[in-house]
Amino acid sequence: MKLKSKLIISFCIIMFMPIFLSLLFIAAFFRVQWQMVAQNIEVMPDVKGLFFEIVLTILLVLLLTAAMLMIWIYQSMVTPIRKLQVAANNIKEGNLDFTIDTMGAEQDEMNELCVTFEEMRRRLKENAEEKIVTEQESRDLISNIAHDLKTPITAVKGYAEGIIDGVANTPEKIDKYVRTIYSKANEMDTLINELTLYSKIDTNKIPYNFAKINVEEYFADCIEEISIDLETRGIGLAYYNYTDSDVVIIADPEQLRRVINNIIGNSAKYMNKSNGFINVRIKDVGDFIQVEIEDNGRGIPQKDLPYIFDRFYRGDVSRNSATGGSGIGLSIVKKIMEDHGGKIWATSKEDTGTVMYFVIRKYQEVPNE
Ligand SMILES: Nc1ncnc2c1ncn2[C@@H]1O[C@H](COP(=O)(O)OP(=O)(O)OP(=O)(O)O)[C@@H](O)[C@H]1O
Ligand SMILES: [Mg+2]
Known part of the structure; x- marks a missing residue:
């Protein structure tokens, strides 16, 4: 019952109980008076006693009613306030592992307040847990970055020392050392770029430059560029385009290249066969083109x-x-695909290989009426 209803009931009882009892008393008084007049009786000594008893009973009844009403209101306010006080203290101490009992029979404002408080505690707990996960992720990221940067830095240091100490004592050796230093510096540059992009992704700040792209030309270009790098790593690359030569998509060429480089980069990175091979297939699937990148x-x-x-x-x-x-x-790849209105998924078999699929919607001219 709502607190408001309880207060109205109590008010009515407190107002009407004395009136009702007074009326009873007056009725009893007149009845006795009438009997005395009718029977011509002088004041009877026991009538005084009777009146005294009635007044005492009325006072007792009023006292009892007031006490019961007080307990009723007090119970419905103080019990939840106590619960809230304990809960607030727990939260103040940083303890969120408790529940506020809100299952009482009462459905008044105080119970609603307890329900809201419990909801607040639950959300605070979720936030605190999320924060722990994010902090752990950040720690992992930092240790991974440190690890990823350390490898090329150690190499750069080693090769630079080789030049300084004169280990590289022929022009060919010096040239080889300098090239390695250059390629390691490039590795670090890529990693730092990825991290910058990652922080932009996190805050939805990737600057997209969407353009109409001819599928055949664009992918042929990409594949040619990647194949040179794969060749030096001893991995074969085959490219099959099953779409018509005039198929066009709307995409950011730079970001799409990032998607392809990332997927093929993984295929090369996780290659464990001496006859490593990557197949790239592009298919026409109605309103979309589907790109499949398969590795062994x-x-x-x-x-x-x-x-x-x-x-x-x-x-x-x-x-x-x-x-x-x-x-x-x-x-990053998934986010870029989603921002292109596309989709990405993978199938894989351990020790056999992986196939990454992604789809991008084709550009279709809207015919003029
Ligand atoms: N072609 C693949 N073959 C085998 N495992 C893969 C392949 N592609 C992805 N994976 C697995 O999926 C995981 C996630 O890949 P993702 O590219 O997101 O991260 P990463 O390659 O570990 O690190 P990063 O790309 O940030 O340098 C990898 O750690 C790897 O275990
Ligand atoms: Mg990767």
Whole structure:
């Protein structure tokens, strides 16, 4: 019952109880008076006693009613206030692992306040837990970055020392050392770029430059560029385009390249075969084009597959520690695809290989009426 109703009931009882009892008393008084007049009786000594008893009873009844009403109101206010006080103290101490009992029979304002308080506690707890996860993710990210930067830095230091100490004593050797230093510096540059992009992704600040792109030309260009790098790593690359030569998509060429580089980069990074191979197929699937990138690398265990697009997720860390990486590559890829109105997914078989699929909507001219 609402507190307001309780107060109205109490007010009515307190108002009408004395009136009702006074009326009873007056009625009894007149009845006795009438009997005395009718029977011509002088004041009877026991009538005085009777009146005294009635007044006493009325006072007692009033006292009892007032006390019961007070207990009723007090109970419905003080019990929840006590619960809230304990809860507020717990929250003040930073303890959020408790529940406020809101299952009482009463459905008044105080109970509603307890329900709201319990909701607040639940949200605070969720936020606190989320914060712990985010902090852990940030710590992991920092340690991964440190690890990823340390490898090329150690190499740069080693090769620079080689030049300074005169270990590289022929022009050919010096040239080789300088080139390695250059390529390691490039690796660091890429990593730092990825991190910058990642922070932009986190705050939805990727600057997209969408343009009409001819599928055949664009992918042929991309593949040519990547194949040179793969060749030096001893990985074969085959490219099959099954779409018509005039198919056009709307995409940001730079970001789409990032998607392709990231996926193929993973295929190369997680390649465990000496005859490593990557197949790129582009298919026409109605309103979309579907890009399939298949490798014959080490594959992804079924338990990891649902999570590979999650931020910071790295499959089997013990197997991955040698390869380096922060686990943000595919989360960036997924975000870029979503921002293009596309979709990305993967199938994989351990030790056999992985196929990454993504779809992008085709550009279609709206015919003029
Ligand atoms: N082609 C692939 N073959 C085998 N495993 C893969 C492949 N692609 C992705 N994975 C698995 O998915 C995980 C997530 O990939 P993602 O690209 O997001 O991160 P990463 O490669 O570990 O790090 P980063 O890309 O940030 O350097 C990888 O750690 C790896 O276990
Ligand atoms: Mg990666």
